[in-house]
Amino acid sequence: MTKIRSTTVLGIRHNGQVAVGADGQATMDKHVAKNNVRKIRQLHGGKVVTGFAGSTADAFSLLERFEEKLGQFGQNLKRAAIELAKDWRKDQYLRKLEAMMVVADQDELLIIAGSGDVLEPDSDVAAVGSGAMYAQAAALALKKHAPHLTAREMVEEALHIAADICIYTNHNLIIEEPKA
Secondary structure, three states: OOOEEEOOEEEEEEOOEEEEEEOOOEEEOOEEEEOOOOOEEEEHHHOEEEEEEEOHHHHHHHHHHHHHHHHHOOOOHHHHHHHHHHHHHHOOOHHHOOEEEEEEOOOOEEEEEOOOOEEOOHHHEEEEOOOHHHHHHHHHHHHHHOOOOOHHHHHHHHHHHHHHHOOOOOOOOEEEOOOO
């Protein structure tokens, strides 16, 4: 069975700002299936921003569960992420889901993986998907050499750099910032 791949998601915390963005490409085998997939979602009135890589249907199942956990734990991002990761690891149905998520609010930036991991990324840069390492490398360079840029500008530029290099990433970007 041919898999549809969703590609590059990047989150950055910089100078008190947070932005999460993704490209719009989904590939099926060696072909572009769609070039304007929306992989970024706002939850809880825009106070939480999520981005996903992997199977779209699986990601939406996880987003629904994550939103439930946010409500259950009073919008405590880290606690909701840990509880989702525990369920994801233990639940027979969830365990089969293939996706990764970057989640952020004004205070935290996390990666949630199906292995049960909740990661607080080094250097306040979180990247998942096929072009993750390209976007992460670009973001780290921008944080070091262009600190005057906003988090949103860094996400945009790093994703464009990744799109120039990675065949699974395009230039149709969506970038969101969590509301305070």
